């Protein structure tokens with residue numbers, strides 16, 4: 001699996017209408033990401049990074065273009081099937097953690113596994129395993145109010161990883177964290193790519209994270225300006241950044 005194409009987008013175009021003015025946000029963007037790689041998407045605020053992630057993950061339909069995710073044409077599916085695809089194959093990590101305030105760390109992870117129809121006993125086992133993997137085995141019973149920002153983000157990562165997703169999307173995962181916690185988080189995302197074979201797509205402003213990227217894509221004004229492999233997957237010939 002590692003090194004194989006996981007997701008490919010061709011000609012993604014999206015505009016938002018503000019009053020009568022149409023503002024283009026994605027301008028025929030071509031994008032690829034590979035299993036076992038951390039692909040980092042960088043660029044100034046408003047350059048279209050979050051919109052790209054939303055189009056790649058089935059959260060927002062592009063005006064034009066195609067997304068082939070794990071071999072399936074995502075936007076040709078009906079909405080319910082897209083939701084199911086997301087549930088089955090995608091993990092999400094956001095800047096704001098998005099945890100349930102009343103649930104403890106174990107329950108946060110179990111909740112997601114319940115949606116995935118994992119049986120109760122198995123869900124508990126997998127939740128503890130995922131939380132242990134992110135170093136939170138001593139914090140299983142804590143609710144978010146008793147956790148630091150870095151620990152909350154680790155719960156969010158455990159929750160995403162517990163499904164063993166093939167596609168892992170992280171939008172500014174470290175921007176609310178101090179640099180030490182940020183390093184822990186990016187190392188965990190890196191491990192998700194290397195040990196679980198996930199295609200990890202990270203949107204970030206944080207240049208310190210570049211050290212953990214297999215590939216760095218720079219966006220500006222709705223377009224990809226540069227696309228640099230640090231580690232090139234076997235399937236990609238040197239002449240083809242968007243193969």
Ligand SMILES: Nc1ncnc2c1ncn2[C@@H]1O[C@H](COP(=O)(O)OP(=O)(O)OP(=O)(O)O)[C@@H](O)[C@H]1O
Nearest residue numbers: 016017018025043044045046047048049050051052
């Ligand atoms: N739902 C929306 N309606 C109207 N305009 C939107 C909407 N969502 C995003 N935009 C606009 O689209 C542009 C791109 O937004 P996007 O969030 O994709 O950029 P970004 O690169 O992720 O920015 P940031 O780094 O600040 O998160 C911005 O100008 C934003 O204001």
